[in-house]
Amino acid sequence: MSDxxxxxxxxxxxxxxxTPPDYPALVAVRLTAELAGRLAERVHADVRWTVRNGWGEVAPRRDGGAEALLDDLARRRTDERWDVAICLTDLPLHTERVPLVAQTSARRRVAMVSLPALGLRQLRAVRAVVPDLVGRLLADASDERLPPAGRAPAELARRVAAIRRTVGKGDAGELRYVASRLIGRVRLLTGMVKANRPGRALLGLSKLLVGAFGTAAFALTNSTIWSVGDALGGLRLTVIMVLGLxxxxxxxxxxxxxxEKPDRETPAELARMFNLGxxxxxxxxxxxxxxxxxxxTVLAEALLIxxxxxxxxxxxxVDxxxxxxxxxxxxxxxxxxGAIGSGLEDEETVRAAAYGYHPEPGGWKDERDG
Known part of the structure; x- marks a missing residue:
């Protein structure tokens, strides 16, 4: 009998x-449900992967950028006794005036991903990025529980177009993944708009639409406006539309x-990105x-005129x-x-359209047991 x-x-x-507990939390919840399987497939199958999530405790400190997020995340990892930790944030981060996509620290065994820098297909991209970051952290930290055969992490720069890897100066095990200056900025801006959820802003401006429809209904009964509209050419109508919007x-x-105004916590570059978003x-x-x-308005005209x-x-x-x-x-x-009527909108609802504004969602709490 063998012993x-x-x-x-x-x-x-x-x-x-x-961090913060708003849009990134929605992405984190969806990723948590499938991350263990992706880690087994992409990093190593002979390891029992356990994924835990949380939010609310790591503050998105704007002044420190990625380093502040990584320091906070490292403390959270130690307190929770996680082996590695990944932070998903919607902060638009920069390093050397180019968008920062991700950053790892083998010493702290943590990494962060800036969701806006991934562009429009953020969930799809983060599914590819996070397993690579976990594999990179474990390989750089020489974790003995990961078999040697599983210590060849994939190169993240190959999975997301127009990004490259750089080595950090202060931390020997620190890697940064940055986007190109032109394509990266365009992708960052589109990613910021997606993270800001324009649909939420649209639904929040319901009173604006009601006011605009009321004005339109009144204008439909004014024959003078009919004559003015007929006299104006396409160029003038376009200018009026652009000025109105x-x-x-x-x-x-x-x-x-x-x-957003620059202050001690918000650098001028970040404030500009927030305002543009x-x-x-x-x-x-x-x-x-x-x-x-x-x-x-077209439907109302067809019925009334x-x-x-x-x-x-x-x-x-006429035709x-x-x-x-x-x-x-x-x-x-x-x-x-409609612009005049929009002043009646709920302050909280309208401010949700501001990129730098992060309300505390009533249903979110820090779930430490993941």
Whole structure:
């Protein structure tokens, strides 16, 4: 009878922390459910992978950037007795004036990923990025529980286009993955808009749409506007539309104090990125609102304005393009009325469109047992 005992499968605990507890937490929850399987497939199958998540305790300190996040994450990893920890954040981070995608520290056994730097397909990208980061941390730390055959981590720079790897100066085991100056900035901005969830901003501006529809309904009964719209050319109508949308975005920013100002905690570069993210998010939300208003106005015209009445006012035959032109001018003018009505929006709802604003969601709490 043999005295050999079956070798116990080693367990490696991976902590997944979202900071702040808003959009990154949604990504972390979805990733947690499948990360163990991906680690077994991509890093090593002969290890029992345990994934725990948390949020709320690692503060997104803007002044320290990635280093502050990594220091906080390292303390969290030690307290929770995780083997390695990964932080997902929606902070747009930079190093040497180029977007920072990810950073690892073998000494602290932690890594962070900036979700906006991954662009629009963030969940898909983070599924590819996080297993590579975990494998890299364990390999650089020479963790004995990971068999030698599993110590050849994949190169993360090959999985995400237009990024490259650099070696940190202060930490021998520190690696940074940075994006290209041009493509990386474009991807960062689109990623910021996605992380800011324009749909939430659109739903939050419901009173704006109601006010705009009210203005449009009044304008439909004014025959003078019919004649003005008919006299204006496409260029002037385009200018009026752009001015109306710009006024609406500006009103929302000023009325609800959405403009981020540089201070001790927010460097000027970060404040500029926050403001640009806010402008793009609001612009997208208001543009969609404009399309909804335009379609609604066209339908209302078809129901309320008979062709013969419009021909009598314009003194010429009309067709469907005339209805579209009329809806165009009315929708553009109605956005001004909508801007005035938007001042009645709930402050919390509108401020959610500001990129630097992170409310404490009522349902989120720090779940240490993952």
């Amino acid at each position: 050999e005992r079956p070798t116990e499968t080693p367990e490696i605990v991976v902590g997944l922390v979202a 710009t006024a609406l975005v500006a009103w929302l920013i000023v009325a609800h104090d959405l403009w 806010t402008i793009l998010t609001l612009s997208l939300a208001t543009a969609v609102s404009y399309v909804v208003l335009f379609i609604g 008979d062709t013969s009445v419009l021909e009598q006012e314009l003194r010429r035959p 469907f393009t005339d209805y579209l032109t009329l809806a165009w001018i009315i929708s553009s003018l109605a956005t001004v009325g």
